[in-house]
Amino acid sequence: MSNTIVIFGASGDLTSRKLIPALYSLYLKKRLPGDIRIVGCSRSPFTHDQWRSELEVSTSNFTSKFAKDSFREFASSIFYQKVDVGDQEDFKSLFRFLDEVEPDNNPTRIYYLSTAPRFFAPAIENLGIAHRELSVSGREPELRGNLLRRIVIEKPFGTDLESAHLLNEKIHQVFDESQVYRIDHYLGKETVQNMMVLRFANSIFEPLWNRNYIDNVQIVCSESVDVGRRGGYYDSSGVLRDMFQNHLLQLLMITAMECPARFNASLVRDEKVKVLQAIKPFSSEEVRTETYRAQYDGYLDSDGVPAGSKTATFAAIKLKIENWRWNGVPFYLSSGKALAKRSTQIVIQFHDPPTLLFTDGPKEHWDNNRLIIQIQPDEGIRMRFTTKVPDAGMELRTTDLDFKFAEEFTESMPDSYQRLLLDAIKGDASLFARSDEVEFAWKIIDPIIKSWQQTQNPKLYRYHPGVAIPESCDQWMHFQKKAWCRE
Ligand code: BG6
Numbered sequence: 415m416s417n418t419i420v421i422f423g424a425s426g427d428l429t430s431r432k433l434i435p436a437l438y439s440l441y442l443k444k445r446l447p448g449d450i451r452i453v454g455c456s457r458s459p460f461t462h463d464q465w466r467s468e469l470e471v472s473t474s475n476f477t478s479k480f481a482k483d484s485f486r487e488f489a490s491s492i493f494y495q496k497v498d499v500g501d502q503e504d505f506k507s508l509f510r511f512l513d514e515v516e517p518d519n520n521p522t523r524i525y526y527l528s529t530a531p532r533f534f535a536p537a538i539e540n541l542g543i544a545h546r547e548l549s550v551s552g553r554e555p556e557l558r559g560n561l562l563r564r565i566v567i568e569k570p571f572g573t574d575l576e577s578a579h580l581l582n583e584k585i586h587q588v589f590d591e592s593q594v595y596r597i598d599h600y601l602g603k604e605t606v607q608n609m610m611v612l613r614f615a616n617s618i619f620e621p622l623w624n625r626n627y628i629d630n631v632q633i634v635c636s637e638s639v640d641v642g643r644r645g646g647y648y649d650s651s652g653v654l655r656d657m658f659q660n661h662l663l664q665l666l667m668i669t670a671m672e673c674p675a676r677f678n679a680s681l682v683r684d685e686k687v688k689v690l691q692a693i694k695p696f697s698s699e700e701v702r703t704e705t706y707r708a709q710y711d712g713y714l715d716s717d718g719v720p721a722g723s724k725t726a727t728f729a730a731i732k733l734k735i736e737n738w739r740w741n742g743v744p745f746y747l748s749s750g751k752a753l754a755k756r757s758t759q760i761v762i763q764f765h766d767p768p769t770l771l772f773t774d775g776p777k778e779h780w781d782n783n784r785l786i787i788q789i790q791p792d793e794g795i796r797m798r799f800t801t802k803v804p805d806a807g808m809e810l811r812t813t814d815l816d817f818k819f820a821e822e823f824t825e826s827m828p829d830s831y832q833r834l835l836l837d838a839i840k841g842d843a844s845l846f847a848r849s850d851e852v853e854f855a856w857k858i859i860d861p862i863i864k865s866w867q868q869t870q871n872p873k874l875y876r877y878h879p880g881v882a883i884p885e886s887c888d889q890w891m892h893f894q895k896k897a898w899c900r901e
Contacts, residue, residue, distance in 0.1 A: 415448030416521035417839050422499055422537050423529030424454030430472035436831035438473050441488045455497035465494040499537035505544035526566045535584050542588035559590045566595040566838050575856035582849040595838045600661040601845040602830025605789045614673050624739045632746045632761040632899055633665045640752040646718030652725040657749040659859040669760055670735055679843040690854035692737040701865035706730040706890045708875035710752040724874055727751045730887055752879035758789035761899040772808045781812050794818040
């Protein structure tokens with residue numbers, strides 16, 4: 415098997431921080447199938463060696479296992495080609511270069527779009543034109559439907575339903591959907607994949623995984639970092655576009671989906687999409703009662719954030735999945751920046767027992783009957799339940815069954831990009847977002863964003879950087895007659 419990865423936007427942060435370190439780690443673990451070439455493309459002028467030297471420095475900073483010799487061996491398959499994605503002539507030079515470095519056996523070629531989003535459309539169009547010309551002259555097979563030619567697209571995938579739809583149309587003018595790999599790096603996280611294993615490779619959870627036993631589900635992604643130097647990007651995005659439309663809804667789909675008939679890209683994604691289809695987009699009255707938004711103090715002083723910005727850096731929403739499994743079970747999603755700690759978890763809160771038999775029982779009974787899937791950090795799974803305090807009458811206490819990946823698996827958890835790049839190379843799109851999935855996600859998020867822009871409802875609360883959760887969000891949850899899990 416022979417593979418070429420062509421990275422557009424290669425001089426950007428993602429390539430040096432994530433893509434090359436992930437490919438190097440796979441190389442060290444001997445996981446890369448067959449021979450591989452990596453061709454970086456961007457507008458900056460580099461020689462192959464200059465680019466390799468830059469990557470050597472960045473990779474040594476961003477990988478835990480680094481050795482100069484092995485990196486240099488790996489880097490002998492890294493090349494650089496100056497390409498302006500808006501310039502058709504540059505694509506001609508790129509294809510001439512690919513002809514020189516690729517073997518004759520028609521290798522798999524992956525075009526990786528890691529450019530700023532405004533360059534996605536011109537890059538796709540120019541790739542299409544270049545391929546068409548080459549196929550007319552017989553130098554390249556037809557692009558559309560050729561499964562040896564794939565395109566990987568980074569987020570953000572549009573900024574609303576309309577732009578996502580237009581981008582999908584643009585892509586489908588050149589590529590079949592089966593050739594398209596839209597990245598959501600949350601799907602590459604080990605613990606997210608483990609959620610599917612937990613549900614569908616065990617028989618003990620599934621009978622309980624429904625409205626009869628579950629009171630509510632909380633999907634919470636707290637970040638301790640603030641917007642830092644990304645103020646310009648973040649302010650036009652806000653927490654709903656940045657975290658909810660993609661990562662949190664992906665976690666929700668995996669938590670709520672039915673078991674697919676087989677584990678393959680098409681059937682897994684069919685089941686995920688059905689979850690989104692069962693969520694009714696909010697009316698403006700529902701936006702007022704079922705959503706919460708806040709901004710941390712000091713956000714307005716960040717570089718690139720306009721004075722008086724009303725962009726939310728924290729949000730919580732309550733979603734209803736109207737199907738037989740989940741009707742009546744609220745799914746609370748929340749995410750924010752500048753919070754006390756970094757923690758992503760999915761909390762399955764089971765119903766209280768029908769009667770509380772033991773009068774000395776814990777008052778805060780929300781703390782028990784709870785399954786916590788800790789996505790990051792300290793990846794693991796914890797079951798909280800009630801036991802008896804020994805030799806203390808019928809006094810009760812909360813006990814944990816606590817599984818931590820780090821105790822079972824001594825290697826550090828692989829970065830998401832290792833799994834996603836490997837899957838793209840192997841042609842497995844199960845962990846990538848499909849066009850309809852992305853559009854359905856926007857259908858849920860768009861009305862909230864629009865309503866937030868047009869009205870003061872709900873109001874934009876403020877919070878101090880470093881709080882675990884804004885106090886007013888605790889009150890919002892209290893109003894919902896629920897409580898956030900605080901672990
Ligand atoms: C990115 C967002 O998609 O995900 C960032 O743009 C956010 O704002 C990041 O910080 C969170 O990813 P992780 O893997 O650190 O949880």
